[in-house]
Amino acid sequence: MLNEHAAHGSAAAGQARGGGAITRDEVAHLARLSRLALREDELDHLATQLDDIISAVARVQEVAAEDIPPTSHALPLTNVFRADEVRPSLTPDQALSGAPAADEQRFKVPRILDEEA
Amino acid sequence: MSADIIKKSAAELAGLISSGEASAVEVTQAHLDRIAAVEDSVKAFTHVDPETALAQARTVDERRAAGEALGPLAGVPIAHKDVFTTIDMPTTASSKILEGWRPPYDATVTRRLREAGLVILGKTNMDEFAMGSSTENSAFGPTHNPWDLNKIPGGSSGGSSAAVAAYEAPLATGTDTGGSIRQPAAVTGLVGMKPTYGGSSRYGLIAFASSLDTPGPLARTVLDAALLHEAFSGHDPMDSTSIDQPVPPVVEAARRAEVGGLRVGVVKEFGGEGYQPGVLARFHEAVEVLESLGAKVVEVSCPHFTYALPAYYLIAPSECSSNLARFDGMRYGLRVGDDETRSAEEVMALTRAEGFGPEVKRRIMLGTYALSSGYYDAYYGKAQQVRTLIARDFDAAFEQVDVLISPTTPTTAFAIGERADDPMAMYLADLCTIPSNLAGNAAISVPCGLADEDSLPVGLQIMAPVLADDRVYRVGAAVERALQDRWGGPLLAKAPEL
Numbered sequence: 338m339l340n341e342h343a344a345h346g347s348a349a350a351g352q353a354r355g356g357g358a359i360t361r362d363e364v365a366h367l368a369r370l371s372r373l374a375l376r377e378d379e380l381d382h383l384a385t386q387l388d389d390i391i392s393a394v395a396r397v398q399e400v401a402a403e404d405i406p407p408t409s410h411a412l413p414l415t416n417v418f419r420a421d422e423v424r425p426s427l428t429p430d431q432a433l434s435g436a437p438a439a440d441e442q443r444f445k446v447p448r449i450l451d452e453e454a
Numbered sequence: 455m456s457a458d459i460i461k462k463s464a465a466e467l468a469g470l471i472s473s474g475e476a477s478a479v480e481v482t483q484a485h486l487d488r489i490a491a492v493e494d495s496v497k498a499f500t501h502v503d504p505e506t507a508l509a510q511a512r513t514v515d516e517r518r519a520a521g522e523a524l525g526p527l528a529g530v531p532i533a534h535k536d537v538f539t540t541i542d543m544p545t546t547a548s549s550k551i552l553e554g555w556r557p558p559y560d561a562t563v564t565r566r567l568r569e570a571g572l573v574i575l576g577k578t579n580m581d582e583f584a585m586g587s588s589t590e591n592s593a594f595g596p597t598h599n600p601w602d603l604n605k606i607p608g609g610s611s612g613g614s615s616a617a618v619a620a621y622e623a624p625l626a627t628g629t630d631t632g633g634s635i636r637q638p639a640a641v642t643g644l645v646g647m648k649p650t651y652g653g654s655s656r657y658g659l660i661a662f663a664s665s666l667d668t669p670g671p672l673a674r675t676v677l678d679a680a681l682l683h684e685a686f687s688g689h690d691p692m693d694s695t696s697i698d699q700p701v702p703p704v705v706e707a708a709r710r711a712e713v714g715g716l717r718v719g720v721v722k723e724f725g726g727e728g729y730q731p732g733v734l735a736r737f738h739e740a741v742e743v744l745e746s747l748g749a750k751v752v753e754v755s756c757p758h759f760t761y762a763l764p765a766y767y768l769i770a771p772s773e774c775s776s777n778l779a780r781f782d783g784m785r786y787g788l789r790v791g792d793d794e795t796r797s798a799e800e801v802m803a804l805t806r807a808e809g810f811g812p813e814v815k816r817r818i819m820l821g822t823y824a825l826s827s828g829y830y831d832a833y834y835g836k837a838q839q840v841r842t843l844i845a846r847d848f849d850a851a852f853e854q855v856d857v858l859i860s861p862t863t864p865t866t867a868f869a870i871g872e873r874a875d876d877p878m879a880m881y882l883a884d885l886c887t888i889p890s891n892l893a894g895n896a897a898i899s900v901p902c903g904l905a906d907e908d909s910l911p912v913g914l915q916i917m918a919p920v921l922a923d924d925r926v927y928r929v930g931a932a933v934e935r936a937l938q939d940r941w942g943g944p945l946l947a948k949a950p951e952l
Contacts, residue, residue, distance in 0.1 A: 359823070367819045370826070371775065374803035383819060386877055390820060393878055394764040397836040400843065407733070407838030408845060409694070409796070410665045411651045411894025417694040431558040435661070435786030447798040448782050 356397050456760035459484040464530045464678040467624060471529040472518070478511035478529030482573050485531045489575065491807040492952045494777070495921030497597050498607075498617035500536045501544055502615060507531065510573045518569075527685055528571030533623035535614050536577035537584055538564050539658040542573070547660045548592035549582045551781050551788045551809030561658020562693065563627060563669050575623055578613030582908045583778065586610050587883035588872050591813045593757040595732045596785070599642055599871070601949050605867035608638025608883075614672050625682050627674045632766050633862075633887025635670045636899035640862035640913025643901045643945045645679045645930065648887075650920050651894035652697040653691035654683075662695045663773035664695075666766075666891045674946060676900060680708035682698055683923070695789040699921065702896075707924035711931035713747050718929070719855035724886045730865040732905025736860045736912040739901040741890050743870055744859075744929075754855055756847035761840045762888040767881055768837035770823045775821030778814065781806065810943040816877060826891045845893040852919045859927055860886045862899040862913030878947045886915055894924040900930040901945040902937060911945060 348403040367376045371386070429442045436444035457687060459467070459481055470476040493499060514529040522889040537559035539545045541564075546552040560568070581591035589612025597612045599605040600620040604718055607616040608609045609626030613745060615638035620628045628635035632649035639646025647670045654669040661667060671682035683704050690696040720741060745751050782800070783789035783805030791804035810818070824833040864885055873879040890897035899913035914933060918925040938944060 364819070367822050367826075370804075371818045371822045372779075372799065372803045372806050373810070373815055373816075373818065374800075374807040376807075379807075379812075379815075383816060386816060387819060387823070389835075389878055390767065390816070391823065391862040394767045394833070394837075397761055397768065397840050398765045398832060398842055400758065400761055400836070402839035402843065405842050407835060408841040408892075409838060411845070411892070412695060412697065414652075414695060418788065419691055419694075423788075427558055434558050435555055437783060437787070437789035438792070444785050445794055447792050447794075447801045449798045 359384065359391055459816065460488045462625040463675045464527060464673060464681060466822070467530050468527050472524075478573060479508060481529060482507050482511040482531050482575070485575060485623055489857075492620050492622065493599060494608050495603055495952060496600055496616050496620045496622070496721045496925070497595060497921040498533065498549060498578055498613045498620065498622055499576045500546060500579050500594055500613065503543055506542055507573050510918050514571045516745040518858040524901050525570040525685065525756045527681055528572065530625065531575050531623050532567060533576065533578045533614055533617040534564065534567065534574050535580055535627045537580060537628060537629055537660050538627060539660070540564050540577065541579055545577070545660070547583045548594055549809065549811070549814070550593040551805070552595070553788065555787055557658070558660060562655035562690045563686045567627070570684065571683040572625070576618055578611070578626060578687055580613055581610035582814050583774070583815050584610040584631055584667075584797060585774070585817055587633070587637055587880055588868075588870070588873065590603040590870060591811055593811055596870055597780060597795055597818060598886065599867050600952060601642065601800045601867065605910065606870055608641040608867065611638045611640040611672065615639055615646070616642055618642075618644055618672050619946060619949065623689065624674065625678060627686070628670055628672050628702070628889065629659060630668050630670055631666045631892050633884040635672060636823070636887045636897060636913065637883055638860050639672055640899045641854070641867040641911060643911035643949065644672050644674060645898065645900050645934075646670065647679050647683055647898045647926070648890060649683060649687060649923055650896045652695050653701065653921070653923060654687045655693045655696050657690055657692035663770040664777060665773060666770060667845065668891070675943065676927055676934050677705070677708040679898070680704040680927050697921070702921060702924040704924050704927045710928050711933045711935055713744060713749040713929055716857065716929065717855040718749045718751045719851055720751060721858050721860045722753050722755045723757070724757045724860035727812065727866055728882070729861065730905060730907065731855060732907045733861050733865060733912050734806045736905060737914060740914045740933060740937070741859070743933060747883060747932055747936060752855065754851045754891065756851055756858075756859060756889070758840060758843040759889050762844055763885055764890055765837040765840035765844070766884070766888045766892060767820070768833050769841065771821035772824045772834050773821070775825065778818055796933040798939045805903060813871055813877070815857055836904040841892045843887050846895045848889070848895060848919070852881050856918070858917040860915050860933045862915040866905045866908055866910035866912060886950070890917050895920045896926050898926040898930050900931065900934055903945065904948065
C-alpha cells in the first residue's frame with residue numbers, strides 16, 4: 338500500500354514542481370527558514386527522507402477538489418471573545434523563572450542587530 | 455493487599471476509598487511500590503514524585519475525614535502525560551529543549567485532576583512534542599510495552615499506555631492529534647478515548663497541531679475512561695476553541711452498555727491489504743459480537759479516508775512548524791551558543807538544532823515546505839480541501855449509521871527500532887485513527903483480543919459524530935462486557951507477569 342502511495346505521489350509531485358525531487362539545496366534553505374543549524378550529514382539524511390515523505394503526501398493532489406472549500410478547523414467557531422476584565426497574571430519572577438538569562442526583571446537575549454546597525 | 459490494589463479498576467478503588475476500606479495513602483503507596491518494582495523494565499515515566507503524590511493522597515484522606523463531599527475519583531492515582539504543564543513537577547514534552555523546565559502555571563486538565571482529588575503520581579514519557587507512534591522519539595529513551603518489553607507501547611502517549619497496562623497507575627491522561635491515545639491503547643490492551651475536538655481544554659497543553667490536539671483518557675475499563683473523561687472535560691474560557699456545551703453523558707453511557715437496534719457501519723476502506731491477518735480476524739469477531747448483541751451491521755464506504763494520511767502529514771507538520779517557533783531559547787528552556795558574540799538568530803538556530811530530535815526537525819522542515827509560497831496551494835491548500843471531503847464522508851456515513859467501526863491500527867505492536875528510521879512506515883500506524891482528528895469527531899479504542907500470530911493486543915475503533923461521545927462509550931462498554939464473558943475476565947489478565 339505504501340509503495341502504491343509513493344508511486345502515485347512521485348508523479349503528482351513531479352507535475353506540481355516541474356519535475357524532480359526536492360534538492361539538497363532546497364533542504365538547506367528550509368533549514369535556514371526553520372532556524373535549524375543542521376550538520377552536513379543531517380542535511381544529507383533529511384534530504385532523502387523529506388523527498389520520500391513529500392512524494393507520498395503529494396497524493397492529496399489526486400483528489401479532484403476544484404470547488405471544495407478548505408477546512409482549517411473542525412469546529413465552526415469564529416472570533417471567540419472573553420470579557421475584557423483585569424485578572425491576576427504572572428509576577429515578573431514567575432515569568433522569568435525559566436529564562437536562560439535575565440537582567441533587571443527582563444529577559445536577557447543575544448544582540449538582535451548587526452554591530453554596524 | 456498491595457498486589458490486590460494495583461489490579462483494581464479506578465471505579466473499584468474509588469469505592470474502597472469512599473467506603474473507608476482503603477485510604478488514598480494506601481492506594482497511592484501500593485502504586486508507588488509497583489512503580490519501584492517494574493519501572494526499570496517499563497520506563498513509562500519521565501518523572502515520579504512519591505512525596506508530592508503521598509501529600510496529595512493525605513489531603514484527600516483528611517478532607518474525607520472532615521466530612522467533605524469529594525468527587526467520584528477522589529484519592530485515585532493517575533499518571534499524567536508530560537505534555538501538560540504542572541506547577542509542581544518538571545514539564546518537558548520529552549524534549550531536550552525543555553529538560554528540567556518548571557512551568558509557572560497548571561494546565562486546565564491538570565487543575566481539574568487536582569480539583570477532582572486525583573493523585574498525580576508523576577509525568578509519563580512520550581514521543582517528543584507528541585510526534586510519533588512508538589515513544590521512541592523521546593529524548594529520554596524509549597518506553598517498553600508491558601506485553602513484550604521488546605515491543606513499542608504505541609505513541610505518542612506510550613508512557614501513559616505502558617503505565618496503565620503495567621499496573622503502575624489505574625488511569626492516565628493522553629493527547630490525541632492523529633491517534634496518539636487510541637493507537638497506544640490498542641497495542642497495550644487498554645481503552646483509549648479521543649473526545650470530540652474542543653470537548654477537553656488545550657490550555658497548558660504544549661501545542662503540536664492546534665486544530666487537532668485533543669486531551670483524553672486511557673484506562674483499563676470503558677467505565678474508568680468515562681469517569682476520567684468526565685472529570686477533566688468541559689468548557690474552559692481559557693481555550694478559545696473549547697466547546698461551550700455540557701459534557702456528553704459518558705459515564706451513564708458506559709454503565710448502560712447496550713447496542714440493541716443500533717446501526718453500525720464497517721468502514722470499507724479500512725481492511726485488506728497491509729493489515730495483519732490477526733488484527734482482521736479479531737476485528738471480524740468484534741463485528742459478530744455486535745450483531746449477536748442486536749446491532750445492525752452494514753458496510754459503509756468513506757471514499758476519501760484513504761487520503762486522510764497524506765492530508766494529515768501536511769496539515770499537522772504545517773501547524774507544528776508554526777507552533778514550535780516559540781522554542782527559540784530566549785524566554786525558557788535550553789539556550790545554546792550564547793557567547794556574547796553570536797546574534798540572537800544564530801543562537802536560536804544552534805539551540806533548536808541541539809534541542810530538537812530528528813522527527814521534530816523533519817516535521818518542522820516538512821511544514822515549512824508545505825507552507826512556503828509556490829508550494830502552499832499544491833500541498834497545504836489541497837490537504838485542507840481533503841479535510842473538507844473527509845468531514846463530508848463522515849456526515850454522509852452518519853446519515854446511514856449511528857457509529858462507524860474499524861481496526862484501530864493495521865498491525866499489533868512492532869519491535870522497538872523496527873521503524874525508527876523509516877518515517878513513512880511509522881506514519882502508517884495512524885492510518886485508521888487520523889480521519890476523526892481531521893473531522894473532530896469522537897472516537898474510542900477498546901481491546902478486542904490477541905492476534906494469533908504474536909499474542910499481542912488488537913484494538914477496535916468506534917467512531918461517532920461530533921459531541922456524540924457518549925455513543926462510543928455505550929458501544930465500547932457493550933463490546934467489553936460481551937468479550938470479557940468470552941475471555942472469562944479482562945484481556946490484561948492474559949499479559950505476562952513483569
